[in-house]
Amino acid sequence: MPYAISWEPAGVHRRYFGHVTVAERERSFDEICADARFDQLRYAITDYLSVQGYDIEPAATEEIAARHIAPLRTNPHIVMAAVVTDARIIAAIEHFIALGFVTQDYRMFATEEAARAWIATRPGPGPVPVSRRRPPVR
DSSP states (O other), X not given: OOEEEXXXXXXXXXXXXXXXXXXXXXXXXXXHHHSGGGGGOOEEEEEEEEEEEEOOOHHHHHHHHHHTHHHHHHOTXXXXXXXXXXXXXHHHHHHHHHTOOOOXXXXXXXXXXXXXXXXHHSOOXXXXXXXXXXXXOX
């Protein structure tokens, strides 16, 4: 599993490393969205700096972008930051954003510190109303 997910009080930090396949990207996305903490997230940081290989297929990027629609309607308050310097991954993220499936702020940064500084400037919407929360997973 070439990723690690760390839950933080208001967000989630996902770090990819080694060679990352499309299936592993999908698995990490599903793991985050299925977690009961998802409804309270205010930010998601994805760190690509330790990636040595990254499967990039436009059709897969389009599918993953489309898969964001329902979770981000459940919790529309998330902002997303990518920590990335690899030109190929930057191009894939730009393609993802250009598809228009995600309306939340999504920015790219060269360092985690810059990403966190940007997140700190984002206004918080307050707690998610009970009516918008998903029932707990049992």
